Amino acid sequence: MSHKQQAISGGKWMSISTALSTLFQFGQVAVLARLLEPSVFGIVSVSTLLIAFFNIFANLGFSNSIIYKQEDDQQVLSTIYLLNLILGLVIGVVVFFSWPLVAAYYKEPRLEAVIKLSSLYFIIVYVGQIYLFLLQKELRFKAVATIDMTGTIVGTATTILLAYNGFAELALIYGQLAQQTAKSALQMIFGSKYFRPTLTFNLALIKDHLRFGLYNVGDGIVGFIQANSDNILVGGLLGVKPLGYYTLASQLAVFPIARLNPIVLQVAYPILARLKGDTDELKKSYLTILDLLSYVNLPLLAGLFITADSVVPLFYGPGWEPTILLIRIFVFVSIFTFLSNPLFTLAFSKGKPKLLFQLNVATLFIKIPLVYVLAQYGGVVGIAVAFMLATLANMLLNFRIVHSLIGPFLKEFAQGIAKPVGFCLLMVGAITLYKSFFDSISVPHTIVQIGIGALIYIGLTLRFKFPLAELKSLGKAA
Template structure:
């Protein structure tokens, strides 16, 4: 099977996985919003913050280095496997015994118990991590997608069950751990044909992987600070309830982007690593990735901007109205995220992860004073400050892409013009409906969403992709 065929097949399965998981996530949040207090979402947001931070040090950048180097040496993989397990246990110990220190900062006594429960995430995940990496390396996207779907169904079911039983924030942690445990079991079963660990541990043999990961880890640490300064400031300077509103707004507005973009990158990076010596093909691949991401996400985000006042009370119930202005700010951040997501793929494919490190460092220097100043204006001020820094990141992102791939702006802008124009047409139709027919309520909301989708779909078939191309794509699937 050619790389193009593998990419199409991977896109098919990851699209199915993304649609299912997105529906599950929105359904879960809609149910939990009626069962849990905003504080519960804030507590879980803090514990997730801690897990994500320590995960940076736990994987040493092995995921990217194994794929980039197309590693297959059994001794090297065995060393990485056992190192992962040891680090996973270490991360568990660190979280378990330092949880009280975070309680002092966030002033939430319940947080210690939540963190200690969440700490089990690490020994579970790192028993299966290398198998997940190898499945990506071998482009086994069907297996990855089906695993994600099965585990998401289990995690969502368990979360909702325990939420109904009154476990509040713990319900979300139980769901997370159960999904990760099942995922680890499945990974160990289906990927054993690519690697079975031998009793071998020699750090000297993975020096190149560790060296590759140095900039990866440095960039990840700084990116973590860049991406989570808002959460850190809100939780510490305001309160956990405000963080709960902020978390829900982010999940509603940024979730489609945060789900779709990494999966597309997951498909494309192993393929781009195989063509890393052909600059022309890399540029073409980058343009196709960013065209796909913007074409799929921009209409969803624009539609959400228009429908936020309708959607929030209908889906999440009363009490979540403070999320509406936050959602509208996050929508622009979602669009900016679409534009910067492919940068990491290009940097790793060209063997220049150091550029990501320098970009993240510059952004942190700019972002910290902006967010700190914006925190004086409350939760909305922090959101606006984060939006400003996201726009600066887009500009710097394009400068780096130009440096790595050469001139690309003309075809990029040509591709970008279509989703923008189609989305504006969608907006006009929805506004006309509101003006002459109606707006609020379930029926009007459903009709407006259907109208917007129909307009975008018709324009896509007319000016973006024809029926014959769709048939050709279907036959390739």
């Protein structure tokens, strides 16, 4: 199977997985927004931040190094596996006993039970994670998608069932643990043909992986602070209720992009890792990834921007109106983010993860002062604006690094993105015109607005970018 066919097949399965996961995620949020108060979402987001931070140390960047080096030595993999298990256990203990500091910072006693329960995540996740890395390395995206879909279904069902039975914020934590338990079990089942752990533990065998991972850890720490300083400050300065609004706005505007982009990037990286010596091919692939991400993401974000005032009351229910303006700001955050994401594939394909670390350090120095200053004047909206400006700066620096890796590309990029931007402007204009005549917020009017936007964008795309005949040929290739 050619690289193109592998990419199409992998993209197909990851698309199915992402579509299902996104559908369940939004369904879960829509249900929980009517059952739980905003502060609950703020409390759970603190737990999510804690897990994301400590994941940096437990992972040590092994996922990227295993794929980059195409590692299959069983002794090396066993050492990595055992090291991950030890780190996971140690980090779980650290998280468990961190609750007094976190609860004091956020001034929220309910965080004690949430953090103690969340510590189990690290014991569960690293039992199966190395198998996931190997499945990605071997381009087994059907298995990866099956694991993700099953975990999503288990986690969503657990969360909603417990929320209905009064578990409040603990319902979401138990749901996360149930989801990860299902995924870890399936990762071991599907990946067992590529790895069977032994009692080998020799750090000398993995010194190259550890060296590769140092920049991953450094980049992860700085990247975490850079990406989440706004969430940390919202909760610490303003309380968990504003953090709840901020979290749900981010989920609606940023979560879909966070789910869609890995469809392309997860498939692209293992393939590009095999092309690391061919700069011309890497440049073509990078521009192709940007083109695909633009056509997929821009219409969703443009549609969300223009329909946010209709979608929020219908989707979340009454009481969530403060999220509308935040969502519209986060739309631009998502645009700058998805345009920056493909640098990941280039940096690791070239074996230069330190570039990502340097980029995040530079962005951090821009973002922290912006967030602090604008928080004083604009509260939660000011923090969102600061996040948007910092993300824009990150994108501009990102493009400078890309230029250093593959040469000039902005002309081709501008030519490629011009069409989807134009299509989106026409789509937004048509929806705005409709809303000027029919201003009521109702399910029928919202459906009509979405339908108008979809018909215009899809019609223009099929006419001027992806003719039906070409799509059919790609489908046969998959």
